[in-house]
Amino acid sequence: xxxxxxxxxxxxxxxxxxxxxxxxxxxxxxxxxxxxxxxxxxxxxxxxxxxxxxxxxxxxxxxxxxxxxxxxxxxxxxxxxxxxxxxxxxxxxxxxxxxxxxxxxxxxxxxxxxxxxxxxxxxxxxxxxxxxxxxxxxxxxxxxxxxxxxxxxxxxxxxxxxxxxxxxxxxxxxxxxxxxxxxxxxxxxxxxxxxxxxxxxxxxxxxxxxxxxxxxxxxxxxxxxxxxxxxxxxxxxxxxxxxxxxxxxxxxxxxxxxxxxxxxxxxxxxxxxxxxxxxxxxxxxxxxxxxxxxxxxxxxxxxxxxxxxxxxxxxxxxxxxxxxxxxxxxxxxxxxxxxxxxxxxxxxxxxxxxxxxxxxxxxxxxxxxxxxxxxxxxxxxxxxxxxxxxxxxxxxxxxxxxxxxxxxxxxxxxxxxxxxx
Amino acid sequence: xxxxxxxxxxxxxxxxxxxxxxxxxxxxxxxxxxxxxxxxxxxxxxxxxxxxxxxxxxxxxxxxxxxxxxxxxxxxxxxxxxxxxxxxxxxxxxxxxxxxxxxxxxxxxxxxxxxxxxxxxxxxxxxxxxxxxxxxxxxxxxxxxxxxxxxxxxxxxxxxxxxxxxxxxxxxxxxxxxxxxxxxxxxxxxxxxxxxxxxxxxxxxxxxxxxxxxxxxxxxxxxxxxxxxxxxxxxx
Numbered sequence: 001x002x003x004x005x006x007x008x009x010x011x012x013x014x015x016x017x018x019x020x021x022x023x024x025x026x027x028x029x030x031x032x033x034x035x036x037x038x039x040x041x042x043x044x045x046x047x048x049x050x051x052x053x054x055x056x057x058x059x060x061x062x063x064x065x066x067x068x069x070x071x072x073x074x075x076x077x078x079x080x081x082x083x084x085x086x087x088x089x090x091x092x093x094x095x096x097x098x099x100x101x102x103x104x105x106x107x108x109x110x111x112x113x114x115x116x117x118x119x120x121x122x123x124x125x126x127x128x129x130x131x132x133x134x135x136x137x138x139x140x141x142x143x144x145x146x147x148x149x150x151x152x153x154x155x156x157x158x159x160x161x162x163x164x165x166x167x168x169x170x171x172x173x174x175x176x177x178x179x180x181x182x183x184x185x186x187x188x189x190x191x192x193x194x195x196x197x198x199x200x201x202x203x204x205x206x207x208x209x210x211x212x213x214x215x216x217x218x219x220x221x222x223x224x225x226x227x228x229x230x231x232x233x234x235x236x237x238x239x240x241x242x243x244x245x246x247x248x249x250x251x252x253x254x255x256x257x258x259x260x261x262x263x264x265x266x267x268x269x270x271x272x273x274x275x276x277x278x279x280x281x282x283x284x285x286x287x288x289x290x291x292x293x294x295x296x297x298x299x300x301x302x303x304x305x306x307x308x309x310x311x312x313x314x315x316x317x318x319x320x321x322x323x324x325x326x327x328x329x330x331x332x333x334x335x336x337x338x339x340x341x342x343x344x345x346x347x348x349x350x351x352x353x354x355x356x357x358x359x360x361x362x363x364x365x366x367x368x369x370x371x372x373x374x375x376x377x378x379x380x381x382x383x384x385x386x387x388x389x390x391x392x393x394x395x396x397x398x399x400x401x402x403x404x405x406x407x408x409x410x411x412x413x414x415x416x417x418x419x420x421x
Numbered sequence: 422x423x424x425x426x427x428x429x430x431x432x433x434x435x436x437x438x439x440x441x442x443x444x445x446x447x448x449x450x451x452x453x454x455x456x457x458x459x460x461x462x463x464x465x466x467x468x469x470x471x472x473x474x475x476x477x478x479x480x481x482x483x484x485x486x487x488x489x490x491x492x493x494x495x496x497x498x499x500x501x502x503x504x505x506x507x508x509x510x511x512x513x514x515x516x517x518x519x520x521x522x523x524x525x526x527x528x529x530x531x532x533x534x535x536x537x538x539x540x541x542x543x544x545x546x547x548x549x550x551x552x553x554x555x556x557x558x559x560x561x562x563x564x565x566x567x568x569x570x571x572x573x574x575x576x577x578x579x580x581x582x583x584x585x586x587x588x589x590x591x592x593x594x595x596x597x598x599x600x601x602x603x604x605x606x607x608x609x610x611x612x613x614x615x616x617x618x619x620x621x622x623x624x625x626x627x628x629x630x631x632x633x634x635x636x637x638x639x640x641x642x643x644x645x646x647x648x649x650x651x652x653x654x655x656x657x
Contacts, residue, residue: 002531006520013519167506202616324517328585329498329504416476417509 003334007341010321014314018346021310025350028303029393030357032296033301033386037291037362039377040383046282048193050274052124054254057081057089057261058243064284067277070101070243073111073195076170077103080240085266086355092260099245102207105178106170110152113202114207114241120147122247125194136160136187143205143236144228146183148187150191151198158185166200166210176219178210181228205236212236246271249356256348300393304400307346311339311404319415322408327417328337335412336405343401344394350388355382423451424488426599426625427473428591432482433651434465434472441466443480444651452512452592455616455626457636460645466629470597473627474507475499505535506587508594508624510615513602517580518571522560525570526551526584529591536589541591554584556562558614575602576611583615590622597629604633612638 011018050071058066059079068074090098099122102114120131120138139145148158158164162185168176176261183202191197209231213220220226226234248254262273322335359379366377382390427450435441442465450456452631460466471477472484475491476499484491486608487506491499508529516525530537552566558580560566565573570581573636586594600608611630612635619626625655626638638641 007516009519009524109571182615320514320519324515325528326500327474327509329500331500331532334532416471417474417511 003337003343004341006325007338007345009316010338011342011345017310017314021307022346022349022353024306025300025303025393026349026354026357026385028292028300029351029354029390030361032389033302033354033358033382034361035210035292035296036386036389037358037377038375039293042289043282045193045375047124047278049278050123050125052122052128052247053245053274054248054251055246055258055261055271056243056274056277057246057271061268062282063270063272063374066270066272067274067281069103071274072201073103073113080242081244081269082240082267083238084271085264086092086241086244088264088266089257089261089332090244092257094244094248094250096249096259097122099146100204100241101203101243101245102240103242105166105168105207106172107152107164107166107200108156110149110156110198110200112146112166112202112207114202114204116204123196123245125192125196127175129192131192131196132190133187134190137187137207139203140186142370143203143209143232144181144183145186145206147187147189147200147201148185149189149199150195152200153185153188158167158188160185160188166202168208180225181210181231183263191370194260203380204238204241208238209234209238217265248291249369262383268371301396303350304347304393304396307343307350307397308400308403311343311346312403315339315404315408315411318408319411322412323415323417325413326412332409332412334403336409339405339408340398340401343397343404347394347397351393355390425485426452426454426487428483428485430483432472432479432484434468436468436476441480441651443472443479443649445648446487446650448648450625450627452625453620453623455619455638455640456595456628457639457642458576458627458629458645458648459631459633459636459642460629461556461631464645465649466645467597467652470595470629473595474503474509476503482536487541499629504529504533506592508591510579510582510586510594510596511601512598512652513575513579515585516578520570521567522555522573522581523548523551523566523572525581526555526588528585530589533589536591538549538589539634540589547588550588550621551584552619555581557618558584560584576607579603579611581637583611583618587618587622588625590624594619594624595627595629597632599628600630600632600635608632608635609638623648 051196056066056070058070059081060076061078065075069077086098086100089095097118099115099119103111105112117138123131127333131212139147146164152158164169164181164185165179165182183206189196212231212234213224246257248257258271258273261269325335361379362379370379371374429448430444432443432445433441434443460468468477472479473486475494478492486502489502491502494502509523527547530540537547540547544550544553555566560577560580573581579602582599600611601612615626
């Protein structure tokens, strides 16, 4: 205990270098933990993007591509599927519910998704949570109603009753707008932390209505145009949709239905299990995530080597200190323990302030991260794994401390009691 | 006849690869005696002090301290024996600058149970022992005790070093040029204080210096070059 007091006093005497050393360790620890947290949360939020859905069905392409556009609103479908194919499977006796999805339009960079009321009823994310409305209601019979995801409403400052115009296509800057058929905001969803937050939801009828007078990808001109009111009175049943999601009565039939869809004679379609596709997608990104983790481990190592350097450099200046300690009875192993304690104290200070730094950073950044990346960073106590990491850092510091300790041990044996510098 | 405090016989020492530096046929220091040992730098006096402290081991011969043969003890035991029975005062920068005056004085008591016990026995507590010794050495101000050691003047620092050497009544105080940083007046005053305290504690004083002017104050004085058969021609 007295040795610890001596080590601390000696460190305090070199407080500036000690502070810098501990600060370098603190930064590296903070980085490591931040990467670890973001990684864990990203994985968790990724896996909980969609739940409760047994099959996602789209035109035949790759499973990751289908998952990306149907769930993450990234990329585009290669092909549509016919409405009667959807109806065929929606009415299959194995199927409990079906959600049609129609994509392709956007509003100021946010994707628009056409669907029907079963989406609000059956779509689930996270731990089988249903979507909930923060304000207003789901879209009803009028085709020109829109329900906003939380982030869309937040970022674009929309409130109930506002009118907005959708743009054709998904480019950030779109030249063609559906400005003859504006939509009214009737509902805003609660935040989910999933791509739903970044989506505008309209009915399939609405989706059909804005494209009703379009031919070959361009709007009709002059007399060919159909107004919003005219459209309201027309049959707005779509002829094609982009994809659909299925919930089955029994999980056991999942593979049978999947095979049935994949072998459907009407048109080429692909059914995927969302869990499996998510796994595949994550394994693609996992490499980058692993690399990030390894890099932050190396940053910690750099911090510790910085500490080692600082202690080793101080040894020469401290030969007198060691000699004085020897003359008042400190044995060489006391001197060695002093240095190990010093390394430990520096690392401990680094770890503790690194943790503090992490919590300050999370407290400051969580709102921004949540709204921009949909990642919820909890201010929770370190997990068991994080404690293991921190413990590992302290053990590494102790091991590194043995290097200067050994040198000081040798040095103090050679220097003896008096040293004239 | 009482047992000598230090007894060297037929002692020889050389650094590896060098000619013998020390070759001392016989030397003794009596309990309570103050001895002035004159030795110019390079004459091997630091090495001799290292041998007496058990930091180095002689090539041959015997070193007895309080009747204990140092050469027969392990390195750890020599370290313990040294702190239990010897106090050191060096040239200057004797103190750990980052500790308070009081903590500097009490240092040996943290490493030697014997000295902590003696200090407590005599003064009630280690703290009290430190305060009393410092007061005897002219550092009475209680505020001074809590100050950082390096905030004191050199003269004050040497007195703190003396208090540290004396705490817990070691039988031997070894002083290696403790006055070289002091001016002439302060030098003599310091020596007289040191004598008084050694006498009170019953300690012998081995005082090593090249400054002959202090020699008359001591019970006995010796020159290392007379003692040491390995000595080359004395330096000018």
